[in-house]
Amino acid sequence: MKRVFLFFISVIAAFQLFAVENTQNKTLRIVTSANFPPYEFIEGSKIVGIDIDIIREVLKRNGYDMSVEDMKFDSVIVSLQTGKGDIAASGLTVTEDRKRQVNFSIPYVSAKQTIIVRKDSAIDSAAALKGVRIGVQHGTTGDSYVTDNIQEPERFDDAAVAVSALLRGKLDAVVLDGEPSKVHVKKNPELKLLDEPLTFEEYAFAVDKKQPELLEKLNKTLKEMQQDGTIDAIIEKYYQHTESAVAENSAENLDEGFCSEIYLNFVKNQRWRYLTDGFFVTVCVAFASVLFGVLIGFGVAIIRSTSDQTGKFKIADWCCRVYLTVIRGTPVVLQLMIIYFVIFSSMDIDKILVAIIAFGINSGAYVAEIIRSGIMSVDRGQMEAGRSLGLSYAKTMNLIILPQAFKNVLPALGNEFIVLLKETSVCGFIALQDLTKGGDIIRSQTYNAFLPLIAVALVYLILVTIFSKLLGMLEKRLKKNEQ
Ligand code: ARG
Numbered sequence: 001m002k003r004v005f006l007f008f009i010s011v012i013a014a015f016q017l018f019a020v021e022n023t024q025n026k027t028l029r030i031v032t033s034a035n036f037p038p039y040e041f042i043e044g045s046k047i048v049g050i051d052i053d054i055i056r057e058v059l060k061r062n063g064y065d066m067s068v069e070d071m072k073f074d075s076v077i078v079s080l081q082t083g084k085g086d087i088a089a090s091g092l093t094v095t096e097d098r099k100r101q102v103n104f105s106i107p108y109v110s111a112k113q114t115i116i117v118r119k120d121s122a123i124d125s126a127a128a129l130k131g132v133r134i135g136v137q138h139g140t141t142g143d144s145y146v147t148d149n150i151q152e153p154e155r156f157d158d159a160a161v162a163v164s165a166l167l168r169g170k171l172d173a174v175v176l177d178g179e180p181s182k183v184h185v186k187k188n189p190e191l192k193l194l195d196e197p198l199t200f201e202e203y204a205f206a207v208d209k210k211q212p213e214l215l216e217k218l219n220k221t222l223k224e225m226q227q228d229g230t231i232d233a234i235i236e237k238y239y240q241h242t243e244s245a246v247a248e249n250s251a252e253n254l255d256e257g258f259c260s261e262i263y264l265n266f267v268k269n270q271r272w273r274y275l276t277d278g279f280f281v282t283v284c285v286a287f288a289s290v291l292f293g294v295l296i297g298f299g300v301a302i303i304r305s306t307s308d309q310t311g312k313f314k315i316a317d318w319c320c321r322v323y324l325t326v327i328r329g330t331p332v333v334l335q336l337m338i339i340y341f342v343i344f345s346s347m348d349i350d351k352i353l354v355a356i357i358a359f360g361i362n363s364g365a366y367v368a369e370i371i372r373s374g375i376m377s378v379d380r381g382q383m384e385a386g387r388s389l390g391l392s393y394a395k396t397m398n399l400i401i402l403p404q405a406f407k408n409v410l411p412a413l414g415n416e417f418i419v420l421l422k423e424t425s426v427c428g429f430i431a432l433q434d435l436t437k438g439g440d441i442i443r444s445q446t447y448n449a450f451l452p453l454i455a456v457a458l459v460y461l462i463l464v465t466i467f468s469k470l471l472g473m474l475e476k477r478l479k480k481n482e483q
Pocket of ligand 1: 137
């Protein structure tokens with residue numbers, strides 16, 4: 001166990017050594033959780049919102065460029081500490097607990113926690129929340145307020161999904177920040193907002209404690225922008241934006257038939273693009289990582305079976321065993337997050353590449369065992385025959401054993417690809433917009449759970465069916481060649 005732990009730590013340390021310090025160059029990485037309109041949300045392929053516009057202007061005035069990283073809300077603060085981001089702009093409420101972990105800028109807007117209920121609900125005050133089903137966004141101040149003062153809430157990664165649950169009667173109330181609540185209520189006439197706020201809060205940007213100069217620059221420029229009216233203008237712009245989006249919505253969605261649902265979920269605002277773009281990400285990640293996995297798996301299988309049969313490569317064999325134990329013993333979504341947030345934390349690396357590496361390393365462990373079982377399935381006599389013909393061990397392996405092993409394991413390898421293709425659906429944990437996440441984004445914009453989920457499921461199903469057919473054809477061909 002200790003060895004496994006040491007191995008893990010040394011891999012992380014090695015990667016960290018290679019990590020480049022990113023804060024010196026002129027592009028600062030903004031981290032956010034883009035599910036919080038009007039402060040940050042996804043529109044088309046862009047992340048927009050009040051926070052994003054304010055911080056962009058702040059950085060522009062200080063001569064910086066910026067890139068925006070989307071992630072789950074509960075990862076935002078951690079990502080500053082692990083060096084994944086430079087500034088958090090995420091509707092972050094200043095709290096004493098958070099102040100212990102990061103530094104906050106001066107506040108740029110005040111906010112409150114509010115209660116959303118269905119129009120026909122009997123809940124009319126905070127006091128009536130006790131004992132009903134309350135939804136919150138995980139890790140937010142709404143979450144901690146309800147947990148500390150009322151009861152355990154139901155925690156959602158995306159407040160819009162909580163609102164959909166409320167609409168469908170699966171929750172009785174949602175506790176959420178005031179302005180995002182207003183957006184949800186405006187878009188859904190079946191809902192209402194209770195007047196009595198639960199808390200009064202202030203939003204600020206956060207930076208890592210090791211960046212005091214950056215904080216000073218932020219504060220200075222924020223003050224200027226408060227005085228010259230820039231912040232008010234940005235806030236006003238997004239209020240208008242919500243109004244016009246809502247007006248457009250209600251003009252178009254008068255009838256609730258199936259066709260108009262299809263239009264709303266897939267056609268309007270070109271929402272189908274979330275699915276097509278996601279589709280390409282999913283296919284690209286799955287194919288590249290299965291190739292990478294086969295490469296790793298092949299190497300590991302050869303080392304393991306050579307070591308088994310000849311007693312050579314003792315150390316390499318030990319490393320391979322540790323690799324297999326660790327990878328097969330932990331969930332892939334944790335591996336993905338560790339690789340993204342810990343190993344590549346301070347490296348500016350494309351998320352698709354991170355996913356390919358994570359899924360490749362994961363799949364490699366399974367492929368290794370598949371190939372090893374293929375090698376074992378070839379009769380031992382074949383190796384002896386090869387050797388007695390005067391071929392070296394490596395040559396016998398290459399020319400006689402591996403081709404047969406490959407044929408034997410082809411169905412299992414195909415199956416591994418199918419499993420991997422579906423496993424990539426956890427990419428959303430690092431906010432990579434794969435097919436599943438594409439469906440999630442549509443869901444959070446249209447509050448419709450049914451159509452986006454079914455559409456995404458259908459696409460996976462079609463993909464897997466096509467691939468199984470292809471695999472079947474390949475197997476038939478190989479069989480024919482045998483005869
Ligand atoms: N103001 C709340 C908090 O700081 C909620 C923020 C949620 N932000 C978001 N981008 N989802 O906990």
